[in-house]
Amino acid sequence: MREPTFLILTALADEARHGYGLITEVSRLSEGRVALKPGTLYGALDRLADEGLVARDREEVVDGRLRRYYRITPDGERALRAETDRMRRHVAAATAKLGPIGGATQAGVSFA
Amino acid sequence: MREPTFLILTALADEARHGYGLITEVSRLSEGRVALKPGTLYGALDRLADEGLVARDREEVVDGRLRRYYRITPDGERALRAETDRMRRHVAAATAKLGPIGGATQAGVSFA
DNA sequence: CACTATATCTTGATCACCAAGATATGGTGG
DNA sequence: CCACCATATCTTGGTGATCAAGATATAGTG
Numbered sequence: 503m504r505e506p507t508f509l510i511l512t513a514l515a516d517e518a519r520h521g522y523g524l525i526t527e528v529s530r531l532s533e534g535r536v537a538l539k540p541g542t543l544y545g546a547l548d549r550l551a552d553e554g555l556v557a558r559d560r561e562e563v564v565d566g567r568l569r570r571y572y573r574i575t576p577d578g579e580r581a582l583r584a585e586t587d588r589m590r591r592h593v594a595a596a597t598a599k600l601g602p603i604g605g606a607t608q609a610g611v612s613f614a
Numbered sequence: 615m616r617e618p619t620f621l622i623l624t625a626l627a628d629e630a631r632h633g634y635g636l637i638t639e640v641s642r643l644s645e646g647r648v649a650l651k652p653g654t655l656y657g658a659l660d661r662l663a664d665e666g667l668v669a670r671d672r673e674e675v676v677d678g679r680l681r682r683y684y685r686i687t688p689d690g691e692r693a694l695r696a697e698t699d700r701m702r703r704h705v706a707a708a709t710a711k712l713g714p715i716g717g718a719t720q721a722g723v724s725f726a
Numbered sequence: 727c728a729c730t731a732t733a734t735c736t737t738g739a740t741c742a743c744c745a746a747g748a749t750a751t752g753g754t755g756g
Numbered sequence: 757c758c759a760c761c762a763t764a765t766c767t768t769g770g771t772g773a774t775c776a777a778g779a780t781a782t783a784g785t786g
Contacts, residue, residue: 504616504773508704515711522733531707535700542774544735549773566782567733579712586708588647589701592620595643596698599627600691616742634764654743656766661742678751679764 503585506542511555511574511582518559518573521547547572555581615697618654623667623686623694630671630685633659659684667693 503511506528513519513527525538550556555578559571574582618640625631625639637650662668667690671683686694 505704506774508708512704512708512711515708516713520733521735522731525733532704539775539777540733540735541737541776545773565732565784569733582708583712586705586712590705592617592624592644593698593702593705596620596624596627596694599624600695600698601628618743632764633766634762637764651744651746652764652766653745653768657742677753677763681764 503581505536506538507546507550508582508585508589509536510538510543510546510550511578511585514556514572514574515579515582518571520562520569520571523569524572550578554578615693617648618650619658619662620694620697620701621648622650622655622658622662623690623697626668626684626686627691627694630683632674632681632683635681636684662690666690 509528509531510524513524513531519527521540521543524543525540528536528538547556551558551572554575556572557575559573561571562569621640621643622636625636625643631639633652633655636655637652640648640650659668663670663684666687668684669687671685673683674681
Protein backbone atom coordinates (compact mmCIF):
# COMPACT_ATOMS: atom_id res chain seq x y z
CA MET A 503 0.00 0.00 0.00
CA ARG A 504 1.40 3.37 -1.02
CA GLU A 505 1.27 6.65 0.82
CA PRO A 506 -1.80 8.27 -0.84
CA THR A 507 -3.88 5.11 -0.38
CA PHE A 508 -2.79 4.80 3.25
CA LEU A 509 -3.76 8.40 3.95
CA ILE A 510 -7.12 8.02 2.23
CA LEU A 511 -7.97 5.05 4.47
CA THR A 512 -6.67 6.97 7.48
CA ALA A 513 -8.82 9.99 6.65
CA LEU A 514 -11.87 7.72 6.40
CA ALA A 515 -11.07 5.85 9.62
CA ASP A 516 -13.07 8.16 11.90
CA GLU A 517 -15.84 9.37 9.59
CA ALA A 518 -17.29 9.20 6.08
CA ARG A 519 -16.02 11.90 3.74
CA HIS A 520 -16.54 13.02 0.16
CA GLY A 521 -13.78 13.35 -2.44
CA TYR A 522 -12.89 16.98 -1.98
CA GLY A 523 -13.12 16.57 1.79
CA LEU A 524 -10.55 13.79 1.49
CA ILE A 525 -8.17 16.06 -0.38
CA THR A 526 -8.28 18.65 2.40
CA GLU A 527 -8.16 16.07 5.23
CA VAL A 528 -5.18 14.22 3.71
CA SER A 529 -3.39 17.53 3.32
CA ARG A 530 -4.12 18.35 6.98
CA LEU A 531 -3.13 14.86 8.19
CA SER A 532 0.20 15.04 6.38
CA GLU A 533 0.79 18.63 7.47
CA GLY A 534 0.62 19.84 3.87
CA ARG A 535 3.15 17.36 2.54
CA VAL A 536 0.71 15.24 0.52
CA ALA A 537 -1.44 17.07 -2.04
CA LEU A 538 -3.80 14.43 -3.40
CA LYS A 539 -4.42 14.79 -7.15
CA PRO A 540 -7.91 14.07 -8.48
CA GLY A 541 -6.51 11.31 -10.68
CA THR A 542 -4.97 9.58 -7.69
CA LEU A 543 -8.00 10.09 -5.46
CA TYR A 544 -10.77 8.84 -7.71
CA GLY A 545 -8.62 6.05 -9.10
CA ALA A 546 -7.83 4.93 -5.57
CA LEU A 547 -11.47 5.16 -4.43
CA ASP A 548 -12.63 3.01 -7.36
CA ARG A 549 -9.90 0.48 -6.70
CA LEU A 550 -10.53 0.39 -2.93
CA ALA A 551 -14.27 -0.02 -3.57
CA ASP A 552 -13.54 -2.97 -5.89
CA GLU A 553 -11.37 -4.51 -3.16
CA GLY A 554 -14.10 -3.94 -0.57
CA LEU A 555 -11.98 -1.66 1.62
CA VAL A 556 -14.24 1.37 1.17
CA ALA A 557 -17.91 1.68 0.19
CA ARG A 558 -20.14 4.37 -1.21
CA ASP A 559 -22.05 6.15 1.50
CA ARG A 560 -24.72 8.79 1.09
CA GLU A 561 -24.90 11.63 -1.43
CA GLU A 562 -25.73 15.22 -0.64
CA VAL A 563 -26.27 18.35 -2.66
CA VAL A 564 -24.89 21.46 -0.94
CA ASP A 565 -25.06 24.84 -2.68
CA GLY A 566 -25.88 23.11 -5.95
CA ARG A 567 -22.75 20.95 -5.77
CA LEU A 568 -22.85 17.20 -5.41
CA ARG A 569 -21.04 15.57 -2.52
CA ARG A 570 -20.46 11.83 -2.86
CA TYR A 571 -19.47 10.29 0.46
CA TYR A 572 -17.31 7.22 1.05
CA ARG A 573 -16.84 5.22 4.23
CA ILE A 574 -14.30 2.63 5.32
CA THR A 575 -15.50 -0.98 5.61
CA PRO A 576 -14.54 -3.51 8.32
CA ASP A 577 -12.12 -5.06 5.81
CA GLY A 578 -10.70 -1.62 5.12
CA GLU A 579 -10.16 -1.01 8.81
CA ARG A 580 -8.40 -4.37 9.16
CA ALA A 581 -6.19 -3.55 6.17
CA LEU A 582 -5.34 -0.15 7.65
CA ARG A 583 -4.46 -1.68 11.01
CA ALA A 584 -2.26 -4.30 9.34
CA GLU A 585 -0.50 -1.68 7.25
CA THR A 586 0.01 0.55 10.28
CA ASP A 587 1.60 -2.32 12.21
CA ARG A 588 3.84 -3.11 9.26
CA MET A 589 5.01 0.50 9.08
CA ARG A 590 5.51 0.65 12.83
CA ARG A 591 7.89 -2.32 12.66
CA HIS A 592 9.78 -0.77 9.75
CA VAL A 593 10.14 2.49 11.64
CA ALA A 594 11.48 0.59 14.66
CA ALA A 595 13.98 -1.32 12.52
CA ALA A 596 15.25 1.81 10.78
CA THR A 597 15.46 3.74 14.06
CA ALA A 598 17.52 0.96 15.66
CA LYS A 599 19.90 0.78 12.71
CA LEU A 600 20.32 4.53 12.37
CA GLY A 601 21.32 5.08 15.98
CA PRO A 602 20.71 8.14 18.20
CA ILE A 603 22.47 10.95 16.36
CA GLY A 604 23.96 9.29 13.35
CA GLY A 605 27.00 9.77 11.21
CA ALA A 606 30.07 7.56 10.92
CA THR A 607 30.95 8.28 14.55
CA GLN A 608 28.27 5.98 15.90
CA ALA A 609 28.97 3.03 13.62
CA GLY A 610 32.70 2.87 14.27
CA VAL A 611 34.75 3.10 17.42
CA SER A 612 34.48 6.67 18.73
CA PHE A 613 34.29 8.00 22.23
CA ALA A 614 37.74 6.62 23.02
CA MET B 615 9.82 6.08 -1.29
CA ARG B 616 8.33 2.61 -1.41
CA GLU B 617 8.78 -0.32 0.91
CA PRO B 618 11.61 -2.20 -0.91
CA THR B 619 13.68 0.97 -1.30
CA PHE B 620 13.12 1.91 2.34
CA LEU B 621 14.26 -1.54 3.49
CA ILE B 622 17.33 -1.47 1.24
CA LEU B 623 18.44 1.82 2.79
CA THR B 624 17.64 0.47 6.26
CA ALA B 625 19.70 -2.66 5.63
CA LEU B 626 22.63 -0.48 4.55
CA ALA B 627 22.29 1.91 7.49
CA ASP B 628 24.65 0.01 9.81
CA GLU B 629 27.07 -1.59 7.35
CA ALA B 630 27.96 -2.03 3.68
CA ARG B 631 26.41 -5.08 2.03
CA HIS B 632 26.43 -6.77 -1.35
CA GLY B 633 23.32 -7.53 -3.41
CA TYR B 634 22.59 -11.02 -2.22
CA GLY B 635 23.35 -10.01 1.35
CA LEU B 636 20.70 -7.30 0.98
CA ILE B 637 18.13 -9.85 -0.11
CA THR B 638 18.70 -11.91 3.03
CA GLU B 639 18.95 -8.89 5.36
CA VAL B 640 15.75 -7.31 4.01
CA SER B 641 13.98 -10.63 4.46
CA ARG B 642 15.26 -10.83 8.05
CA LEU B 643 14.39 -7.17 8.79
CA SER B 644 10.83 -7.63 7.54
CA GLU B 645 10.48 -10.99 9.29
CA GLY B 646 10.15 -12.80 5.98
CA ARG B 647 7.40 -10.55 4.64
CA VAL B 648 9.47 -8.83 1.95
CA ALA B 649 11.26 -11.07 -0.56
CA LEU B 650 13.33 -8.72 -2.68
CA LYS B 651 13.40 -9.74 -6.37
CA PRO B 652 16.66 -9.24 -8.31
CA GLY B 653 14.89 -6.92 -10.72
CA THR B 654 13.75 -4.72 -7.85
CA LEU B 655 17.08 -4.83 -6.05
CA TYR B 656 19.48 -4.00 -8.85
CA GLY B 657 17.09 -1.49 -10.36
CA ALA B 658 16.80 0.23 -6.99
CA LEU B 659 20.57 0.20 -6.38
CA ASP B 660 21.24 1.81 -9.78
CA ARG B 661 18.58 4.42 -9.14
CA LEU B 662 19.76 5.15 -5.59
CA ALA B 663 23.36 5.43 -6.84
CA ASP B 664 22.23 7.94 -9.51
CA GLU B 665 20.47 9.93 -6.79
CA GLY B 666 23.56 9.80 -4.56
CA LEU B 667 21.83 7.94 -1.72
CA VAL B 668 24.06 4.89 -1.98
CA ALA B 669 27.56 4.39 -3.43
CA ARG B 670 29.61 1.50 -4.68
CA ASP B 671 31.92 0.21 -2.00
CA ARG B 672 34.59 -2.47 -2.37
CA GLU B 673 34.44 -5.69 -4.40
CA GLU B 674 35.47 -9.09 -3.17
CA VAL B 675 35.76 -12.53 -4.69
CA VAL B 676 34.72 -15.27 -2.29
CA ASP B 677 34.72 -18.91 -3.44
CA GLY B 678 35.04 -17.76 -7.04
CA ARG B 679 31.93 -15.60 -6.77
CA LEU B 680 31.97 -11.83 -7.05
CA ARG B 681 30.56 -9.74 -4.24
CA ARG B 682 29.85 -6.12 -5.10
CA TYR B 683 29.32 -4.04 -1.95
CA TYR B 684 27.20 -0.90 -1.57
CA ARG B 685 27.19 1.59 1.28
CA ILE B 686 24.75 4.33 2.28
CA THR B 687 25.92 7.93 1.77
CA PRO B 688 25.33 10.89 4.12
CA ASP B 689 22.53 12.01 1.77
CA GLY B 690 21.11 8.49 1.89
CA GLU B 691 21.13 8.54 5.67
CA ARG B 692 19.39 11.91 5.70
CA ALA B 693 16.77 10.60 3.27
CA LEU B 694 16.20 7.51 5.40
CA ARG B 695 15.81 9.61 8.56
CA ALA B 696 13.35 11.90 6.81
CA GLU B 697 11.35 8.98 5.47
CA THR B 698 11.32 7.30 8.87
CA ASP B 699 9.98 10.48 10.49
CA ARG B 700 7.35 10.78 7.81
CA MET B 701 6.21 7.19 8.43
CA ARG B 702 6.26 7.68 12.18
CA ARG B 703 3.87 10.61 11.83
CA HIS B 704 1.57 8.63 9.55
CA VAL B 705 1.54 5.73 11.99
CA ALA B 706 0.65 8.14 14.80
CA ALA B 707 -2.15 9.71 12.75
CA ALA B 708 -3.64 6.35 11.78
CA THR B 709 -3.36 5.01 15.32
CA ALA B 710 -5.17 8.05 16.70
CA LYS B 711 -7.98 7.79 14.17
CA LEU B 712 -8.40 4.04 14.53
CA GLY B 713 -8.85 4.15 18.28
CA PRO B 714 -7.89 1.49 20.85
CA ILE B 715 -9.91 -1.53 19.76
CA GLY B 716 -11.85 -0.26 16.82
CA GLY B 717 -15.21 -0.91 15.29
CA ALA B 718 -18.21 1.39 15.10
CA THR B 719 -18.51 1.27 18.88
CA GLN B 720 -15.60 3.61 19.44
CA ALA B 721 -16.56 6.20 16.82
CA GLY B 722 -20.11 6.68 17.99
CA VAL B 723 -21.64 7.01 21.42
CA SER B 724 -21.11 3.70 23.25
CA PHE B 725 -20.29 2.99 26.85
CA ALA B 726 -23.52 4.65 27.99
C1' DC C 727 -15.50 40.47 -14.54
C1' DA C 728 -11.82 37.61 -13.42
C1' DC C 729 -10.27 34.66 -10.12
C1' DT C 730 -10.43 31.38 -6.36
C1' DA C 731 -12.63 27.67 -3.83
C1' DT C 732 -15.57 23.83 -4.03
C1' DA C 733 -16.74 19.60 -6.35
C1' DT C 734 -16.71 15.86 -9.73
C1' DC C 735 -14.20 12.85 -13.17
C1' DT C 736 -11.01 11.59 -17.48
C1' DT C 737 -6.84 10.92 -20.03
C1' DG C 738 -1.95 10.07 -20.94
C1' DA C 739 2.54 9.27 -19.14
C1' DT C 740 5.98 7.75 -15.83
C1' DC C 741 8.35 4.72 -12.95
C1' DA C 742 9.07 1.66 -9.16
C1' DC C 743 8.14 -2.79 -8.64
C1' DC C 744 7.18 -7.73 -9.82
C1' DA C 745 7.70 -12.10 -12.33
C1' DA C 746 10.61 -14.68 -14.80
C1' DG C 747 14.63 -16.09 -16.62
C1' DA C 748 19.82 -16.05 -18.03
C1' DT C 749 24.39 -16.96 -16.37
C1' DA C 750 27.85 -18.93 -13.34
C1' DT C 751 30.27 -21.29 -9.20
C1' DG C 752 30.38 -24.36 -5.16
C1' DG C 753 28.48 -27.54 -1.86
C1' DT C 754 25.28 -31.47 -0.70
C1' DG C 755 22.27 -35.67 -1.12
C1' DG C 756 21.02 -39.67 -3.36
C1' DC D 757 28.37 -38.61 -10.62
C1' DC D 758 24.57 -36.10 -11.17
C1' DA D 759 20.78 -33.45 -9.89
C1' DC D 760 19.65 -29.90 -6.96
C1' DC D 761 20.09 -26.01 -3.91
C1' DA D 762 22.45 -21.89 -2.23
C1' DT D 763 25.16 -18.12 -3.54
C1' DA D 764 25.85 -14.34 -6.67
C1' DT D 765 25.24 -11.24 -10.59
C1' DC D 766 22.15 -8.87 -14.05
C1' DT D 767 18.33 -8.44 -17.99
C1' DT D 768 13.80 -8.26 -19.98
C1' DG D 769 8.86 -7.53 -20.22
C1' DG D 770 4.80 -6.34 -18.01
C1' DT D 771 1.70 -4.18 -14.48
C1' DG D 772 -0.38 -0.76 -11.79
C1' DA D 773 -0.53 3.11 -8.55
C1' DT D 774 0.58 7.55 -8.92
C1' DC D 775 1.27 12.10 -11.13
C1' DA D 776 0.38 15.94 -14.28
C1' DA D 777 -2.89 18.15 -16.66
C1' DG D 778 -7.16 19.33 -18.06
C1' DA D 779 -12.52 19.21 -18.61
C1' DT D 780 -16.78 20.58 -16.48
C1' DA D 781 -19.70 23.12 -13.32
C1' DT D 782 -21.41 26.30 -9.37
C1' DA D 783 -20.75 29.87 -5.80
C1' DG D 784 -18.37 33.42 -3.59
C1' DT D 785 -14.82 37.33 -3.58
C1' DG D 786 -11.93 41.38 -5.06
